[in-house]
Amino acid sequence: QVQLVESGGGSVKPGESLRLSCAASGFTFSDYYMSWIRQAPGKGMEWLSSISTSGKTVFYADAVKGRFSISRDNTKNSLYLQMNSLRAEDTAVYYCARVMGTLVWGKGTTVTVSS
Amino acid sequence: EIVLTQFPDFQSVTPKEKVTITCRAGQNIGNNLHWYQQKPDQSPKLLIKYASQSISGVPSRFSGSGSGTDFTLTINSLEVEDAATYFCHQSSNLPAYTFGQGTKVEIK
Numbered sequence: 001q002v003q004l005v006e007s008g009g010g011s012v013k014p015g016e017s018l019r020l021s022c023a024a025s026g027f028t029f030s031d032y033y034m035s036w037i038r039q040a041p042g043k044g045m046e047w048l049s050s051i052s053t054s055g056k057t058v059f060y061a062d063a064v065k066g067r068f069s070i071s072r073d074n075t076k077n078s079l080y081l082q083m084n085s086l087r088a089e090d091t092a093v094y095y096c097a098r099v100m101g102t103l104v105w106g107k108g109t110t111v112t113v114s115s
Numbered sequence: 116e117i118v119l120t121q122f123p124d125f126q127s128v129t130p131k132e133k134v135t136i137t138c139r140a141g142q143n144i145g146n147n148l149h150w151y152q153q154k155p156d157q158s159p160k161l162l163i164k165y166a167s168q169s170i171s172g173v174p175s176r177f178s179g180s181g182s183g184t185d186f187t188l189t190i191n192s193l194e195v196e197d198a199a200t201y202f203c204h205q206s207s208n209l210p211a212y213t214f215g216q217g218t219k220v221e222i223k
Contacts, residue, residue, distance in 0.1 A: 035212070044202060045159075045214040059210040095158065101165070101206045102149045105158040 002026040004096050004106030011112040016086055022079040022096030022106055030054075030074040033099040036081045038092035039108075046092075049081065050099065086113045117141050117208045121215030129223045134190040136218045138203035143183050147207035150179055150188045153217075154199045162201075163188060190220075198222045 008020040020036070035050040049070040050059045058070050069082040079096050093108040118141040128134055138148065146166040151159035161170050163179035166186055176191040190197055203215040 033210070035210070037212075044216040045204070047210075047212040047214070050210040061211070099210075101147070102161050103151075103159075103204065103212075104161075107158050 002098065002104050004098065004104065006094060006096050006106045006109035009094060009109030009111045011114065012086055013115055014087055014113055016113075017082070017084045018086065018111060020081040020083065020094055020096075020109060020111075022081075024077045024079065024096075024098070027098070029072075029077040034072060034079045035097045035099050035103070036068075036070060036079075036094060037097055037103075037105075038090075038094045038111075040089070040092040043092075048094075051079070083111070086111075088113050088115075116211060117144060117205055117213050119203055119205055119213050119215040121203055121218055123218060124216070125219045125221070127221045127223050128193050130195055131192050134193050134197075134220060136188045136201055136220075138181075138186045138188070138215050140184045140186070140205060140207075144205045144207035146182050147205055148179075148181070148186045149204045149206065150177075151202055151204060152197075152199045153202065159202070193220070193222070195222050 003025045005023045036048045039045050048061050048064050051070045055072045067085045071080045091113050093110050095108045096106045097103040120139045148166045150163040152162050153159040162173050162177050167179045178189050180187050200217045200219045202217040
């Protein structure tokens, strides 16, 4: 069955960087757009970024544009999110999701940004 | 950005009661509205797609209705295992998905 497993979360200080990974299995990864979505403590879901099947087209929410970078490696069935210049307000659970109108979600990885 | 406003934010319900959750879109999104259930420390699970289409494996007590700007998720005869947060998601304005803020359903 479809499985998405995020990794790479952790605790960092403001201004530092993290790279999240998402390992996909159970479907043809290269056939699907993929997205990153986050949920801050006590808040609703927030879409961050999406990437086309080839990786050539990417989209970002204004909140992360210029700081975060999405990429994928279809040979490794993997999705990535490079997060730079992290801020306290980036503290959240980060999910990768397979996109086909509806979303199939991973279990999430927690990022904490605190001095 | 298409804003999704969900209400109520919280509902305390006894088992076997009917639950109704509303999601209102800031503009016409056709039927591009989906409902998810999220339990603590779990990833969201799809309940209803495209406003009213059922999902294989989801109990029949969950149903959806609506189109355009007003949508409803109904849980008929609530069960204890239905305690969770429910939220809506629009896929009309790609790729900028937006989500409702969530409705927490508690069992009395």
